[in-house]
Amino acid sequence: MNAAVDHFAAWLATPLGQYLRDSEAAWFDAKVCDIFGYKAMQLELPQLDCLRANRMPWRAFAGQAAGTQIKCMPEALPFSEQSLDLLVLPHTLDFAGDPHAVLREAERVLMPEGRLLITGFNPWSLWGLRRLKADEVPWQSHFVAPHRLKDWLALLDLQLLNGAFLCYRPPLQRKGWLDKSRFLERAGDKFWPAGGGVYCVEVVKRVRGMNVIEPDWHHIAIPARSAAAAVEKIRLQAEKDRCK
Structure with missing residues (x-):
């Protein structure tokens, strides 16, 4: 996973990668600014700072990619149970050896009512079709389907709060073509809402039997x-x- 993530980080410097990074950064900024607590962690991809708009006193990057502060496997996090208030997975599941194991670890380390933010490549999109003709990063990552992710979350009692799709422009590396297809952002969100190249989900950890005392x-x-x-x-x- 380490090499694949590092290659993906380098790909983010390309015109198409910058388009993806800017789109996701705006979504993360809007979400994390209203999530409060004490400890927040991002797993992999420090080149995309998903926690920059968050105000928790403890924030860190973990994983195997270059630039992470805490070196660990995504499937085996060095944190005790119920110790994190916010966990961010930017395309972590796309490059993990066992995406479901990563989600199990996320559920373990999150506090009750803790938040989990996930982004991933949507296989049912123009970006997903690109996988049929490309064999390099990022096109040969897992591309975990949104419905499969939803099933995994339900098995772990992780409740989906809301979601969004981003990146409706075709996956082309020419900046000129990306600029010309800007109109597809609004058109895609209106006429093909589930066809964005990237999906984003906000999840909360619910604990069975836990009731609010009034x-x-x-x-x-x-x-x-x-x-x-x-x-x-x-x-x-x-x-x-x-x-x-």
Whole structure:
């Protein structure tokens, strides 16, 4: 995985790679700025800083790619259970040896109600079709289908909150063609909403049997009514005493 991720990081410097990086960076910025807690971690691809808009006091990059601060396998994270408030996986599943094992680790290390942000290549898109004629990075990554990812998340009790598709322009390396096809962003989102080259999902970890304890307002209201009745009784008794 290390070599593939490093090649993908280098590919991000190409015109098509920059288009993808800018599109995903905008999505990540909009999501992480409203997620709060103490510890946030990005797994792989430090060249795309997905946590730059987040304000948690502890933020780190982990994985095997060059530039990561914590060296580890994505399938075996060196963190205790329920220790992270936010975990970001930018195309991590696309290049992992066992994508489902990575998700199991994500579920293990996330706090209850912790957030998981994932981006991946959409096989049901023009970008997915490019895989049929290309054998280099990133076209020969896993391209985990959105419906398969949804099934994996459900098995792990990870609840999908919302999702989006990005990168509707054709996967061409010529900047001129990318600029000319800018109109496809709005057209694709309107007429082919699931056809973007990249999907983005926001997930929350739910814990079974965990209930939010709320005050028993009915029980609390009873003494208040009793106290009001007692005050009224004292007032009426005082008026009677004055009339004697």
